[in-house]
Amino acid sequence: MTNARANSLSRRIVRSIVVLVLAVVCALPLYYVIISSFKTSVDMTRHPFALPEKWMFANYGQAIADGSIWTAFLNTIVVTVFAVILQVAIGSLAAYAMVLKRNWLTVGMGAVLTLAFCIPVQSTLLPLYKMEGAVGIVDSLPGLIALYAADSAFCYYLIVGYMRKLPFELFEAARVDGASPWRIYWQIVLPLIRPILATVIVFQTLAVWNDFLRPSVFISTQEKRTVVLQVYNAVNGYSTNWPLFMAITCIALTPVVVFFLFCQRWIVSGLVAGAVKG
Structure with missing residues (x-):
């Protein structure tokens, strides 16, 4: 019984890790699009996945202008x-x-x-x-x-x-x-x-x-x-x-x-x- 419970727990842990990895992979493009919308072109090229050095809300103003x-x-x-x-x-x-x-x-x-x-x-x-x-x-x-x-x-x-x-x-x-x-x-x-x-x-x-x-x-x-x-x-x-x-x-x-x-x-x-x- 203890072995069965341990195997079940191991399967749940592996399943959770796999789901978490897949979720991160799926969320990465959305994260990139969102943070890039607040960057300058230079900042976007130099640090593609980093948070903006300066948040450029002007991009949204220009988009709806x-x-x-x-x-x-x-x-x-x-x-x-x-x-x-x-x-x-x-x-x-x-x-x-x-x-x-x-x-x-x-x-x-x-x-x-x-x-x-x-x-x-x-x-x-x-x-x-x-x-x-x-x-x-x-x-x-x-x-x-x-x-x-x-x-x-x-x-x-x-x-x-x-x-x-x-x-x-x-x-x-x-x-x-x-x-x-x-x-x-x-x-x-x-x-x-x-x-x-x-x-x-x-x-x-x-x-x-x-x-x-x-x-x-x-x-x-x-x-x-x-x-x-x-x-x-x-x-x-x-x-x-x-x-x-x-x-x-x-x-x-x-x-x-x-x-x-x-x-x-x-x-x-x-x-x-x-x-x-x-």
């Missing part, structure tokens, strides 16, 4: 909010239809959606650009939001597995009471799948906020840039002023880091709840 970063924040918020609402609505409705009426047609559509989830985004950029160009919504926020509708396949993929574990007797009882399919979805299904909806919303919010590929291809006007494009533009405009670039990066990272820290408990809890439900 022209106001373009706030416009980029507003654009990103608008795109993220409407895109995530669209993705969750389409994904949850598609999952509901697949579960409510299971036949050869819904099974085939489910297979198509799963296949769509496996298609790389890069391979669809050219046809999507032509399609949006034909209707005149290239270089617009509504056009960018419409692009993210394709990510509804990921939402469907997560939600349908959770929804299949719901007790089907609830649907039958609601039908007997005269509830319409829409009422069943709105008043019964949505409250029951809130854990997985929260998980999907967190995943998709982070994905849309941090996306660079689609905005870089479809957005060219400066006033319509997202935060990620604004950071990329800082590299082009201030390629020799790395402390300024780090300051802009910190400003861009702050909202999404706060959002993730606030919502991270729903990521695992929603997935685990879906795995053990029923």
Whole structure:
């Protein structure tokens, strides 16, 4: 018994050391970005990982001086909010239809959606650009939001597995009471799948906020840039002023880091709840 306890303690110590080392490795780039944003270019070159000799808060003042970063924040918020609402609505409705009426047609559509989830985004950029160009919504926020509708396949993929574990007797009882399919979805299904909806919303919010590929291809006007494009533009405009670039990066990272820290408990809890439900 004593040997077993000693072995268990040794395993915990080794596991803790490994986790601590991995945490330090993951945190090191963030530490470098933060401290570099308060340095001069000379100090950043000479002492890359040391604390600043003189804290340069002027880098942040210069980063927000022209106001373009706030416009980029507003654009990103608008795109993220409407895109995530669209993705969750389409994904949850598609999952509901697949579960409510299971036949050869819904099974085939489910297979198509799963296949769509496996298609790389890069391979669809050219046809999507032509399609949006034909209707005149290239270089617009509504056009960018419409692009993210394709990510509804990921939402469907997560939600349908959770929804299949719901007790089907609830649907039958609601039908007997005269509830319409829409009422069943709105008043019964949505409250029951809130854990997985929260998980999907967190995943998709982070994905849309941090996306660079689609905005870089479809957005060219400066006033319509997202935060990620604004950071990329800082590299082009201030390629020799790395402390300024780090300051802009910190400003861009702050909202999404706060959002993730606030919502991270729903990521695992929603997935685990879906795995053990029923």
